[in-house]
Amino acid sequence: MTDPRALYHAxxxxxxxxxxxHGPLRAATNEATIDNPLCGDQxxxxxxxxxxxxxxxxxxxxxxxxxxAAASMLTERAIGSTIEEMRAFATRVEQFVHSEPDAAIPHxxxxxxxxxxxxxxxxxRVCACxxxxxxxxxxxxx
Amino acid sequence: MRVHxxxxxxxxxxxxxxxxxxxxxxMTRACTxxxxxxxxxxxxxxxxxxEVVETTRREVARFLGGVPDExxxxxxxxxxxxxxxQTWARANVARNDVVIVSELExxxxxxxxxxxxxxxxxxxxxxxxxxxxxLDLARISFDRxxxxxxxxxxxxxxxxSPIAELARRAHAVGAVLVVDGAQxxxxxxxxxxxxxxDFYAFSAHKLYGPTGTGILWGRASILDAMPPWQGGGGxxxxxxxxxxxxxxxxxxxxxxTPNVIGIAGLGAAIRFxxxxxxxxxxxxxxxxLVAAICAAGGRILGEPELAVVAFxxxxxxxxxxxxxxxxxxxxxxxxxxCAAPLHRRFAALASxxxxxxxxxxxxxxxxxxxxxxxxxxxxx
Numbered sequence: 001m002t003d004p005r006a007l008y009h010a011x012x013x014x015x016x017x018x019x020x021x022h023g024p025l026r027a028a029t030n031e032a033t034i035d036n037p038l039c040g041d042q043x044x045x046x047x048x049x050x051x052x053x054x055x056x057x058x059x060x061x062x063x064x065x066x067x068x069a070a071a072s073m074l075t076e077r078a079i080g081s082t083i084e085e086m087r088a089f090a091t092r093v094e095q096f097v098h099s100e101p102d103a104a105i106p107h108x109x110x111x112x113x114x115x116x117x118x119x120x121x122x123x124x125r126v127c128a129c130x131x132x133x134x135x136x137x138x139x140x141x142x
Numbered sequence: 143m144r145v146h147x148x149x150x151x152x153x154x155x156x157x158x159x160x161x162x163x164x165x166x167x168x169m170t171r172a173c174t175x176x177x178x179x180x181x182x183x184x185x186x187x188x189x190x191x192x193e194v195v196e197t198t199r200r201e202v203a204r205f206l207g208g209v210p211d212e213x214x215x216x217x218x219x220x221x222x223x224x225x226x227x228q229t230w231a232r233a234n235v236a237r238n239d240v241v242i243v244s245e246l247e248x249x250x251x252x253x254x255x256x257x258x259x260x261x262x263x264x265x266x267x268x269x270x271x272x273x274x275x276x277l278d279l280a281r282i283s284f285d286r287x288x289x290x291x292x293x294x295x296x297x298x299x300x301x302x303s304p305i306a307e308l309a310r311r312a313h314a315v316g317a318v319l320v321v322d323g324a325q326x327x328x329x330x331x332x333x334x335x336x337x338x339x340d341f342y343a344f345s346a347h348k349l350y351g352p353t354g355t356g357i358l359w360g361r362a363s364i365l366d367a368m369p370p371w372q373g374g375g376g377x378x379x380x381x382x383x384x385x386x387x388x389x390x391x392x393x394x395x396x397x398x399t400p401n402v403i404g405i406a407g408l409g410a411a412i413r414f415x416x417x418x419x420x421x422x423x424x425x426x427x428x429x430x431l432v433a434a435i436c437a438a439g440g441r442i443l444g445e446p447e448l449a450v451v452a453f454x455x456x457x458x459x460x461x462x463x464x465x466x467x468x469x470x471x472x473x474x475x476x477x478x479x480c481a482a483p484l485h486r487r488f489a490a491l492a493s494x495x496x497x498x499x500x501x502x503x504x505x506x507x508x509x510x511x512x513x514x515x516x517x518x519x520x521x522x
Binding site: 005007063127 | 146458466477491520521
């Protein structure tokens with residue numbers, strides 16, 4: 001069994017401590033909130049979309065270090081991307097998080113590679129995926 | 143047993159207690175020898191199964207201070223509470239009546255009452271607690287109350303509710319008192335006669351017994367007047383083509399083949415717990431856990447008296463605490479522990495919880511204290 005401390009990659013701890021794009025987004029055009037009823041965690045993703053491109057993104061909510069760090073990295077990544085790019089990216093991250101712990105890490109995940117450790121902890125995978133599910137739901141709104 | 147290369151410090155007995163060999167052996171014997179269908183077939187294996195069920199019924203009655211005919215086997219505390227909601231409450235709670243629960247309640251002693259109140263147009267009144275996690279008796283109004291449902295011991299605050307006082311006040315307005323004993327049975331001696339309640343529910347698996355097995359004790363005079371809940375084999379007196387009549391209590395409430403294996407385990411668990419004084423033996427471990435949390439700078443929810451200690455560590459989410467503690471061989475619980483209203487009351491989104499059993503010792507407490515220090519290294 002993997003040492004749980006492998007979960008807490010320096011990148012994750014740093015994003016949890018000082019998350020990017022954390023707070024409200026007044027100009028939001030799209031917004032969705034997802035709950036994890038098992039633990040009570042909740043994340044809201046807000047997006048400002050202009051001509052199918054995400055020009056601003058922010059998150060709020062309550063969650064563990066994994067979900068906060070994932071939301072921080074996700075919003076960072078979303079800004080400047082198109083709707084279609086982020087929809088595909090969310091699918092790729094979801095597949096990555098649910099892959100075998102020793103599977104090859106897909107290309108172009110950037111900082112989100114830091115979530116690799118969660119693959120060995122099935123009960124925590126949902127924590128990392130929560131913001132991505134909120135993003136996909138937010139893309140359907142607006 | 144080793145977990146992630148460490149000795150196991152099991153501090154999650156409030157979720158489910160570990161089972162002693164005697165319980166496992168009793169369940170094995172129920173599979174290998176007492177393997178028939180009780181109270182139905184007449185051969186030796188069925189007679190043996192009937193003996194397991196009825197012997198355990200007598201043991202549970204002694205354990206609670208009731209009589210055997212007042213003991214109903216269920217699948218757990220949740221099923222026991224739902225049985226009361228779907229039978230007694232459905233027949234006796236009317237529009238504008240009041241059902242009282244408290245801020246302490248586990249969802250299993252809240253949601254069934256929300257459901258029946260919605261169905262009946264009754265009011266669900268939430269009794270407040272104080273900052274120590276104790277019921278605030280002075281602020282509870284029993285006006286129009288028809289049923290009061292309260293946890294004997296809180297699964298988060300670790301506080302004991304004044305059941306006898308609640309029973310007096312409930313009975314004074316003609317209400318019945320339902321007690322959720324899930325967290326109490328492993329830690330307090332139970333005597334329903336002196337508690338004065340009308341129903342008492344618990345689960346075997348919090349008492350070193352198996353999952354999927356529980357008890358509802360009900361006062362005989364009340365049970366006798368209650369309609370059945372689930373229909374099926376074993377609960378009928380006569381069956382016509384379009385209508386049936388029902389058996390006496392407790393058979394009326396035990397439709398279907400009972401969980402003989404689980405019941406055998408429950409009987410063994412009760413015999414096991416009679417060999418030690420749970421409350422006295424566990425006070426030292428409880429105090430040790432409180433001290434370890436305080437030493438790590440944690441905030442304890444309420445002022446726990448026994449069984450459980452729920453806490454927060456500044457800047458560390460309970461899930462991260464649980465995962466890192468697991469890496470040190472320490473099993474503890476994180477989340478809202480099926481008590482979301484209580485967490486709102488304490489302004490906590492979630493918490494971590496350590497809980498003790500008869501096997502919890504100084505070495506477990508020390509391992510927990512070390513784990514908290516290591517968590518602090520990851521999240522300084």
